[in-house]
Amino acid sequence: MASTHRRWVFVRRPEGMPTGAEFRLEEVPTPDPDPGQILVRTRWISVDPYMRGRMRAGPSYAPPWEVGEVPRGGAVGEVVASRRPGFAPGDVVVGTWGWEEMARLDGHGLTRWPWPDLSPTLGLGMLGMPGLTAYFGLFEVGRPRPGDTVVVSAAAGAVGSVVGQLARLAGCRAVGIAGSAEKVAFVRDVLRFDAAVSYQDPQWTAALEAACPDGVDVYFDNVGGSVTEAVMDRLALRARVVVCGQIARYNQEGPAPVTRDWLWQTIAKRIRVEGFLVGDFALRHAEALERLAAWVRSGRLVGRETVVEGFERVPEALLGLFRGTNVGKQLVRVAGS
Amino acid sequence: MASTHRRWVFVRRPEGMPTGAEFRLEEVPTPDPDPGQILVRTRWISVDPYMRGRMRAGPSYAPPWEVGEVPRGGAVGEVVASRRPGFAPGDVVVGTWGWEEMARLDGHGLTRWPWPDLSPTLGLGMLGMPGLTAYFGLFEVGRPRPGDTVVVSAAAGAVGSVVGQLARLAGCRAVGIAGSAEKVAFVRDVLRFDAAVSYQDPQWTAALEAACPDGVDVYFDNVGGSVTEAVMDRLALRARVVVCGQIARYNQEGPAPVTRDWLWQTIAKRIRVEGFLVGDFALRHAEALERLAAWVRSGRLVGRETVVEGFERVPEALLGLFRGTNVGKQLVRVAGS
Numbered sequence: 001m002a003s004t005h006r007r008w009v010f011v012r013r014p015e016g017m018p019t020g021a022e023f024r025l026e027e028v029p030t031p032d033p034d035p036g037q038i039l040v041r042t043r044w045i046s047v048d049p050y051m052r053g054r055m056r057a058g059p060s061y062a063p064p065w066e067v068g069e070v071p072r073g074g075a076v077g078e079v080v081a082s083r084r085p086g087f088a089p090g091d092v093v094v095g096t097w098g099w100e101e102m103a104r105l106d107g108h109g110l111t112r113w114p115w116p117d118l119s120p121t122l123g124l125g126m127l128g129m130p131g132l133t134a135y136f137g138l139f140e141v142g143r144p145r146p147g148d149t150v151v152v153s154a155a156a157g158a159v160g161s162v163v164g165q166l167a168r169l170a171g172c173r174a175v176g177i178a179g180s181a182e183k184v185a186f187v188r189d190v191l192r193f194d195a196a197v198s199y200q201d202p203q204w205t206a207a208l209e210a211a212c213p214d215g216v217d218v219y220f221d222n223v224g225g226s227v228t229e230a231v232m233d234r235l236a237l238r239a240r241v242v243v244c245g246q247i248a249r250y251n252q253e254g255p256a257p258v259t260r261d262w263l264w265q266t267i268a269k270r271i272r273v274e275g276f277l278v279g280d281f282a283l284r285h286a287e288a289l290e291r292l293a294a295w296v297r298s299g300r301l302v303g304r305e306t307v308v309e310g311f312e313r314v315p316e317a318l319l320g321l322f323r324g325t326n327v328g329k330q331l332v333r334v335a336g337s
Numbered sequence: 338m339a340s341t342h343r344r345w346v347f348v349r350r351p352e353g354m355p356t357g358a359e360f361r362l363e364e365v366p367t368p369d370p371d372p373g374q375i376l377v378r379t380r381w382i383s384v385d386p387y388m389r390g391r392m393r394a395g396p397s398y399a400p401p402w403e404v405g406e407v408p409r410g411g412a413v414g415e416v417v418a419s420r421r422p423g424f425a426p427g428d429v430v431v432g433t434w435g436w437e438e439m440a441r442l443d444g445h446g447l448t449r450w451p452w453p454d455l456s457p458t459l460g461l462g463m464l465g466m467p468g469l470t471a472y473f474g475l476f477e478v479g480r481p482r483p484g485d486t487v488v489v490s491a492a493a494g495a496v497g498s499v500v501g502q503l504a505r506l507a508g509c510r511a512v513g514i515a516g517s518a519e520k521v522a523f524v525r526d527v528l529r530f531d532a533a534v535s536y537q538d539p540q541w542t543a544a545l546e547a548a549c550p551d552g553v554d555v556y557f558d559n560v561g562g563s564v565t566e567a568v569m570d571r572l573a574l575r576a577r578v579v580v581c582g583q584i585a586r587y588n589q590e591g592p593a594p595v596t597r598d599w600l601w602q603t604i605a606k607r608i609r610v611e612g613f614l615v616g617d618f619a620l621r622h623a624e625a626l627e628r629l630a631a632w633v634r635s636g637r638l639v640g641r642e643t644v645v646e647g648f649e650r651v652p653e654a655l656l657g658l659f660r661g662t663n664v665g666k667q668l669v670r671v672a673g674s
Contacts, residue, residue, distance in 0.1 A: 053605075061605045224600055246601040263561055264583040266612030268390075268398045273610040275603030 007100030146171025304328030344437035483508030641665030
């Protein structure tokens with residue numbers, strides 16, 4: 001066990017798009033675990049769009065990262081020392097802890113990875129928060145019916161890629177919107193959505209229209225902004241809009257520009273627009289994870305991971321989410337994984 | 338029975354705010370009823386905001402009024418001749434027919450007024466479409482819980498005035514938004530909402546804030562536009578927005594200006610925004626009307642009618658809705674009522 005390790009500290013709140021200067025790398029002594037604690041070597045760190053919200057001061061659904069503290073997020077690690085019953089050296093654990101190479105943890109919110117036949121990095125993606133977000137957002141908020149056309153934005157992302165596949169499992173037609181030709185090919189050819197369009201294509205709204213000849217029954221929105229406005233124009237009778245993320249807005253300060261008011265059309269079309277958080281369904285996470293794991297095992301649910309190598313690149317990986325550099329789940333591999 | 342009567346014909350579609358030139362009054366021979374038909378003398382005509390939508394071409398939830406035809410809407414009349422079983426001269430009927438002094442009808446959608454102790458004009462207001470809209474919109478879409486703060490826009494109107502009173506019956510705090518000091522006094526002193534504010538008051542958003550110290554749990558929206566944007570800024574956790582009407586938008590052509598994008602906040606607050614039409618609940622109208630009638634009889638549901646005198650003033654009464662000249666239900670009394 002090294003006597004020192006590196007960690008990231010959040011040193012300033014960004015205005016608008018983060019630059020990376022919000023974080024500082026430092027080296028600190030590695031503590032020994034006290035009774036009831038374990039020491040974990042971090043193997044993988046998850047970066048997720050919701051973290052942009054944690055960079056802001058003030059209350060939100062996730063507590064803000066405090067300046068001067070180590071940012072926390074999803075991670076996979078290996079127990080190297082344990083003074084806590086139920087954890088032993090060599091155990092692979094998934095949970096939420098700080099961006100540091102070695103973490104002393106009390107076991108709270110920590111799970112021993114339960115499926116030896118499946119990669120524990122899935123616990124940060126399809127079998128973790130993003131997969132659960134897709135599952136509950138689509139099934140409980142979107143409530144798709146067989147035959148529905150389900151459109152998902154950020155379709156190549158960690159959540160969107162699961163949403164479209166679950167929609168197909170539910171007997172729906174899945175249409176993805178993504179930000180590049182490469183992502184569109186992934187969504188169509190690997191994830192097997194029925195159709196996919198790139199909003200970078202100048203003709204993309206015509207392509208969306210062609211992909212949804214009967215309109216959009218469920219729109220699972222991860223992005224907001226102009227992409228969402230284009231989908232809103234094509235909602236079908238009794239459409240449901242699942243508001244999951246608004247990444248197009250996360251780096252904007254002040255009121256966001258909008259070009260249309262779509263509220264009026266909710267009446268004649270009886271549209272329902274509803275936001276949710278995955279934590280609202282916490283009591284049912286275990287049930288959903290068993291189903292998701294079964295679909296992964298049977299090959300009905302597939303994904304991709306985009307891996308950035310090296311602990312020193314965690315902020316870079318996070319910033320990449322806002323430029324759309326990831327396909328599928330964005331992870332950082334910490335040295336030695 | 339007169340051998341001729343007057344009727345209104347819809348002669349042109351408006352662009353923007355109607356002027357009255359959309360309608361032409363003409364005199365026509367009064368027909369005799371054929372077998373299966375009745376002849377009705379129109380006593381009261383209802384004008385309603387949704388009629389603006391019927392002035393537009395193209396499909397909507399209500400069929401458009403066709404140029405060259407007689408506009409149709411809610412009315413109360415008296416049977417003067419009947420060749421249809423179940424209807425006799427002297428019967429008071431409520432239903433939907435054309436803007437004409439004498440109407441030959443086949444009985445479809447026509448109801449003999451069932452409550453001799455209650456004014457049949459209530460069948461155009463609290464015990465008709467507006468009352469049912471309030472009932473199902475609030476109870477089925479808004480789903481208020483005791484203790485909720487329910488805000489309603491156009492609170493002095495035919496729908497809004499019922500919404501707030503029903504909210505109080507459901508154990509909620511009712512806050513009304515209206516467009517004049519007179520309407521605010523009516524909402525507060527006659528309808529007995531807990532609070533009311535006028536959006537004409539420059540300080541009105543501060544007054545709204547003071548009236549809703551814990552935020553807005555249910556917003557029943559009849560107006561849209563800037564009033565709605567102000568309420569959207571004050572929604573509470575798990576708020577429900579019932580989209581019933583958007584009168585601020587009805588006379589705008591093309592995209593409506595908006596100043597904010599509130600979609601992002603639906604996530605953290607788990608807001609549900611949902612449109613509806615009263616016709617969706619048609620199978621349950623009778624049940625709701627019995628309850629509403631009981632509340633009217635017991636004095637727990639009160640209202641006001643604004644009456645314009647004279648058949649020749651039907652278009653004027655309709656246009657008044659868009660200028661907010663009515664308090665409560667706007668009716669036209671046809672000569673001889």
